[in-house]
Amino acid sequence: MLRGFDTFRKRITLLSGGLLLSLSFVLVTSFYQLTSTRLSNASGESLVSLSQSISNMLSANLLEREREIRLLSRRTSLYENQDLSALQDAIDEIRNSYKDYAWIGFANASGTVIASGNGILKGVDVSQRPWFIHGRSGPFVGNVHEALLLENLMPKPKDGSPIRFVDFAAPVMGENGDFKGVVATHADWSWVREVLLSSLTEASKRKGIDIFIIDNDKKILYPDSNLFSNIEVPKPLPKDGQFKSLIWQDESEYLTSLVSLNSSESSNLGWQIVLRQPLSSAMSAVKEVHTLLLFLGVFATLLCMLLAYQFASTLSRPLERLAQTAKSIQQGNRKETFQDGSQLTEIASLSRSLEEMMSSLLVREQSLMQMNLTLETKVQHRTAELEASNRSLKEAVRLDPLTHSYNRLALDEALLDEYRLAKELKRPFAVIMVDADHFKKVNDTYGHTIGDIVLQKIAKLFAGVVGIKGMVARFGGEEFTVLLPDTGGPEAKDMAEMLREAIEKEEMTEGLYITASFGVALYEIDDNHYEQVLNRADSALYKAKETGRNQVVMSNK
Ligand SMILES: Nc1nc2c(ncn2[C@@H]2O[C@H](COP(=O)(O)OP(=O)(O)OP(=O)(O)O)[C@@H](O)[C@H]2O)c(=O)[nH]1
Known part of the structure; x- marks a missing residue:
């Protein structure tokens, strides 16, 4: 398993590197999990809070428009004169003060427009228009709708989208409480875009946050340009005032928040503000930190492996020197000594033991050599004796015992x-x-x-x-x-x-x-x-x- 890692240095280096890398991986992953969850929550909450402030701004704007038309309806003196010149002046004044009023006018009790900004639709029967029908009985804010009567009388939006209005209407009652007619304004839908854009800070734009306004049927009212014409909101959306991570039509994951528009009783349009932010952009900071931590982890691992290698070298070097000394002694260099001078207690102790063993082996070798020499001398001596005795035996065998002549x-x-x-x-x-x-x-x-x-x-x-x-x-x-x-x-x-x-x-x-x-x-x-x-x-x-x-x-x- 550890083939190729056959030295102290390599094994300690590998072990420390592996441990540190695993530790770094675990720490970085845990950190990533923790921070991404927290950041996701923080981003989500920030989206909800942005939605809330947009909702507040929008509803404040709607209330202002509503109040404006109500105030206009209560100025009964404007409707007293036969020629309605005072009303016409007031209308012109209001229209000039708020550029997003596409139309403002007054229809009499039978539904005929008798005063209007720039005289548009004057004399036209509007009795069947929802704002007139609902405006007779009380203040009315109509849902966004495409222009009908004013279609050909208004300049077309540059992006090609249809002209849309939000209607505000209120009944005009005489001093006797008799119904005199309905005063109404058509606010150009583009005011919504301005309100929304003004509510988005530069930072929010950089984060890629998109704003949607949807109605009760989850139909997108804003944005209404061609660019978003095919977009549908994912279902189910988060509950009011909450956020969650959702996959949208483009298969991308977005942090999505939803806040219902606060509105008065009369203007309960059922609008909801939906904000979405790409999850990747919400998590980009965490990813950057994650990458940085991974890089630091790898760098620390390499540094630690280098230090471990150095450390292992200080351990293995004295052992290698001892092995070299033993080899040198084996090759006959008896002057070599195991005294290494290492400050490590274990190595010093091993050196001493080897030195003592070497001394004792040398003494035994000397005595063995001496014994061998003595033995060799003895053998030579005995051999000579044996040869002499052989010779004399040979001679004796060949001599006549009586005469000592040859036999x-x-x-x-x-x-x-x-x-x-x-x-x-x-x-x-x-x-x-x-x-x-x-x-x-x-x-x-x-x-x-x-x-x-x-x-x-x-x-x-x-x-x-x-x-x-x-x-x-x-x-x-x-x-x-x-x-x-x-x-x-x-x-x-x-x-x-x-x-x-x-x-x-x-x-x-x-x-x-x-x-x-x-x-x-x-x-x-x-x-x-x-x-x-x-x-x-x-x-x-x-x-x-x-x-x-x-x-x-x-x-x-
Ligand atoms: N003392 C002694 N006598 C020996 C020895 N070996 C042989 N003899 C004797 O030598 C003698 C030989 O005798 P013979 O063979 O009859 O011959 P000879 O008496 O010498 O007579 P010729 O040879 O015919 O002259 C014998 O009496 C043997 O016992 C020995 O080692 N010591």
Whole structure:
């Protein structure tokens, strides 16, 4: 899972970064939730309060228009004169004072206009107009409607929208309480736009707030330009004096507030002021703060990761130095020391422990080396002893215990070597077979012990005479063999003669002299075994015995 993050530094950096990033995310998200809810509420309440003030302004304006027409209706003196010139003057005065009156006039009891601003509609029958019908019985404020009679008499609005009016009417009663007619004004609907625009501050405009006036049937009365002609308000709308977030026709979400228009009994038009503000614009401040906080969170995370990396380095660096020291010591650098000088207690303690372990290992190594050296010396010594003992054993095995001459085994080995050399190098060798004469008599006469001494003397004598020229071996019993390497017939015969004479002359023990017979044979080129030489020497010896003893007989093959 953490492959690639195999160091202290990387893991601590990753861990701290991850933790801080998660924490930042949680904090920023919580903050966003909290602030967006609060801001949404604050924006909504501000919309409601703006709606309220617009409603107040609008209703104050309506009341003023209503009061104006009522006051005009109560100035009975204006209606006394037959020519109504005073009324005409008052009408003109009022019209001049308030530019949004599109029409102002007085219709008599039968519904014929007899005085009006600029004389418009004078003489026209208005008895069927709602304002006249309702105005007869009391003050009346009519809902907004399109112009009918005045359609062709008024200049058209520039945006192409139809001419609309709101009618204000009041009955005119004589002093006797008789009905004289109805005085009425048609206020151009555009006054509403002015009222609304004047109520919107620059800040509200920047926030993208739109204002709507709707009637009881939720039909939009304002704005009435083509631009908004297809707009419908979403349903259900918030309750009076409240706000909520609604999806409008353009699929966008808007904070929407609703406030009913305060109006008098007579002018209960059922208008409602609806304000909407795009939720994105209401939340833009929160979004900016959110983005800033996210940026700060990422920045803080990176900073923290950097610090964590530095911190982890201070932990791992001494450990790496200890590992390097251990490696260096392993490679043979015994002068290295684990003393790191770290101020961290744990690292210092680890250094001390490693140093102590190293010292103890070095001491053990020294003692092991010493033991090894001693052991090696001992082994060498023992090996030398063993080799010497082997050598002496080998020699002992090849010596005759009585005479200390070579025995038959040694003779056979030497004969084999000599035979091979003779074959390879074509080098001659000779064999002398010797047998003491009448040795049985010696034993019988002097005893076996003297017999042994005689045999020892013969051996010693032969060794002295032969020397380095050959090898003397006891063949068995009282019989000896002399091997003479690289020796031809004459030299061999001479040697046999010398040996015979030496025995003959030697006093073996007090007054005891003996003789011996000799058979001499030479290696022949066509021999295929050294025993053939031995056999020939033995035959020659047999001949020497047969023909008188104490003589040398050469084998003639
Ligand atoms: N004291 C002693 N006598 C030995 C030893 N080995 C053999 N003999 C004796 O040597 C004698 C050999 O006798 P023989 O083979 O009859 O021959 P000889 O008496 O020497 O007579 P010729 O060889 O015919 O001259 C025997 O009496 C053996 O006991 C030995 O190691 N010590």
